[in-house]
Amino acid sequence: MLASYIQEHGAGNWRAVPTNTGVMRCSKSCPLRWTNYLQPGIKRGNFTEQEEKLIVHLQALLGNRSLP
Numbered sequence: 001m002l003a004s005y006i007q008e009h010g011a012g013n014w015r016a017v018p019t020n021t022g023v024m025r026c027s028k029s030c031p032l033r034w035t036n037y038l039q040p041g042i043k044r045g046n047f048t049e050q051e052e053k054l055i056v057h058l059q060a061l062l063g064n065r066s067l068p
């Protein structure tokens with residue numbers, strides 16, 4: 001229900017989603033569920049060989065610095 005509502009109305013007014021869809025979620029959990037699980041294009045599974053090489057290269061280049 002959440003995915004079909006977002007496809008029809010777009011992502012944005014998250015406070016209205018639980019009321020308009022009837023899902024038993026709070027307005028805070030709806031965007032989290034969309035972003036982390038339902039959004040099209042989310043890649044699941046293992047890294048490809050190319051992705052692993054990029055990660056190793058970037059770690060060698062940048063080290064273990066964390067973001068500011």
